Amino acid sequence: MMTGPxxxxxxxxxxxxxxxxxxxxxxxxxxxxxxxxxxxxxxxEQARSRGAVVRAISVDVSQIQALDQIAQDFSEAFGKISIVIANAGISHGTLALEREDRPVFAEIITTNLLGMDNTCTAFLPYLARDGRIAGIASVAGFRGLPGAAAYSASKAGVMAYLESLRLELKKRGTKVCCIAPGYIATPMTAGNPYPMPWLMDPEKAARKIRRAIDRGQAWLVIPWQMALVGMILRHLPIAVYDRLFVQVAGKARKTEPEQMVNDVRSSSDSPPKA
Structure with missing residues (x-):
């Protein structure tokens, strides 16, 4: 079990x-x-009540120089880092026919994919050689979903990125874990306008994620039912997939008032209806 920072x-x-x-x-x-x-x-405060020594810093994962400085300062204070979890992400619906969605598309890619690389490259120089990197993907990255081109593309990119990183760091001894959640009961999913099968409690999800990271597991889909769904989706012929999903309702767009309320950069756990 990893016990360091x-x-x-x-x-x-x-x-x-x-x-x-x-x-x-x-x-x-x-x-x-x-x-x-x-x-x-x-x-x-909740973490401190459990005995942890906590630094909490406001930063956007698009801010490369700020992340680099934070990583250096934290390592100087506490030594080699054991685990880095790149969890920050946003989720909005986007439509290609809506030109005003262009900046939303760019924001999603910047936060979910580029932000993950910014995080990993900032902290890697200070990570213990046998340390862990975990990134939060999503089952929405298995196939492209209607009305979610940016989100699906960002999470598919995260999966490929983490696989490349896993191979790149293998000789170093660093384990890389890709976590692909389905529906987790968080503020990000609270406004979803569609059914969310196998909705999981975040505390239960976190325990499963920690076990996977501590073991150095390369891949985890939660809940297990979503792993089965993901495997099926990956192998569906295009004609069948199109017939099943062409009418599926996507996630609300950021331009809609109710979605603005739920603009939370916290966890990428909210794939559109599958």
Missing amino acids: VVITGAGSGIGRALALVYAESGRPLLLLGRRQQPLEVTA
């Missing part, structure tokens, strides 16, 4: 907060990063 992005709510609490142990240094300071402080 842990870094978690998107730690202000959802899976990020739940992960912070399952890693919060007596004397363990935790670095909690997120876009908004107030939710981070809530997570930090």
